[in-house]
Amino acid sequence: MSLSSEAARPRLIQGNEACAEGAVAAGCRFYAGYPITPSSEIAEVLSYRLPAVGGTFIQMEDEIASLGAVIGASLAGVKAMTATSGPGFSLMQEHIGFACMAEVPCVIVNVMRGGPSTGLPTHPAQGDVQQARWGTHGDHPIVALTPWSVKECFQLTVRAFNLSEKYRTPVILLMDEVVGHMRENVLLPEAGSLEVLDRVKPNVPPEWYIPYEDTPFGVPPMAPFGEGYRYHVTGLTHDVRGFPTLREDEVGPFMERLFRKIWTHLEDIQSWEAYDLEDAEACIVAYGSVARAAKRAVVEARAQGKKVGLLRLITIWPFCRKAVESVLERCRVLIVPEMNLGQISREVKRVVQGRARVLTVSKALGRLLTPREILEPLGEVHT
């Protein structure tokens, strides 16, 4: 069952299946995970897809172990991924920090369900957006992407791998239950047509290799274990050789580079989409499945003569400040609908700084928001 033969015709598949296919297409050959609703289909698909392409699927004893094994596999040079939902994502936080600190590429899929705690396992939410940003301890940059369609689950999984390889960082794919379980007829891209990036390996002899060296790009080349480049990997703050350090003149530059490698490449990492924003006076800022309802809300608002547009965030972290800034040039009103009690509206308000009204539609009811709900606060302002 090769990808190209599968991809030749449209398939009616779930977002979770598309995510798994995207992983295989991106070159993922190792998956470790623990069953959890609503993400389990990703594991199930990969349990038969990965061994068929010579890869490895393993069901671990918990989510902590899952991300540990994923990081181990990646250090050995194999692209690796895990998938989970809220409770498992909480357990993974320590290892997300390890992957940030040791700069180990890996992809963590979180198909968000209602929380806190066991919450609403079979119902959608977007309650882990801030956890994705700040869940692990200590200062660190993070990259997170939010797909809104089945096709985009495929595309953004590939992109998540590419970004993680390019920047040596964990990348979080924040899906939600609607996107994960929704079925759409999609034509998956041909394997050859995809841009697939691999981490840069050292091109110097082992005795010249400095594993955490600063480079103009900010990302040091990464040698897989067992290929002659023996070095030390640790979650302790380390010097350029990878050895633990307490020295201010080594801790400072390390932390600075950890952030710089992301912040100086925002144009590459961030993406968003604008719909009907050219003449818009009000803008809906949405992401994930809620953006689908928001797009419909734009159509309905325009039918009523209201000039509403949509800014759909695809990269949710680092937050697309520039995109929101550009909307502020025209729009006096921003509506932020989300299936949580105001996690991204905080970010929007932080960027807006009072230059526009930010109206929130924050509902964590375990269901998708409706276009009507999204437009409700607009009625108070415009009519």
Next chain:
Amino acid sequence: MNGEPRLIYQYLRHDKKFPHVWCPGCGNGIVLGSLIRTVHKLGLSKDEVVLVSGIGCAGRLPVYVDFNTLHTTHGRALTFATGIKLAKPQLKVIVIMGDGDATAIGGNHLIHAARRNVDLTAIIVNNNIYGMTGGQSSPTTPHGLRASTSPYGHAEHAFDISRLVEAAGASLVARGTIYHVNLLDKLLEKATEKVGFAVVEVISHCPTHFGKLNLLGGPVDSMRWMSEHAVPVERARKMKPGELQGKFRIGVLVDREMPDYQSEYERVRQRAMEAVPYRIDPQEISKMLESHQIY
């Protein structure tokens, strides 16, 4: 032991990492020496060895030695090691942990790595206490003894690490001490060569905390205690159960042949790659159920 200085120069990282973090009298250096001799004797190349550790005094061991080294999170070393081994089976993955690291915070990973029989060598340095954080009680602190968090005597009972991993399914289980160094060399050698999950529990000491809190004297005193209380398994077999009271066995406790995870998973790959979809034979199912050891 005459070759020792030369081996140290050959295997230790000389460029940055000394002096080491361990207290005078610590057993970790003895374990490291034994590990180096093992790798040397087995003729393993430095490039093929991956040394993985968790957090704690034993967790600091890999940084000193010139292999592929990985210092992971507390208790999770075996999970990283599992990922490395399955992704690149040709690597020789050795995991070094302490008793708190391996059996408290990492206890779940320990039993599951043993159950899966992943081809790893796990060295558990057991000093009955959390040394690095200041002498708190661990799952192997003996009942009644003192720790910095058990000032009135420890209310809990200790794990027997070797029996724990035996029951969980490890292929090889051995116990040594930092006093019986020649035996330790042999045990590490056997465990490193073993295909499957191989555990070596190394009875060590912590003169700084455990020894001091429990009036056990210095390093020499606790090593003398080891020499007086350890009984080689060969001799223990000939002893009556009563005679072993208060003593502990050292040597290879369990050595059994079982397919390791990698070879089992290779069969999974083959089935997945076959053109004909895999179908399980109904008669095979009943056979498998009958041979299931638990029932």
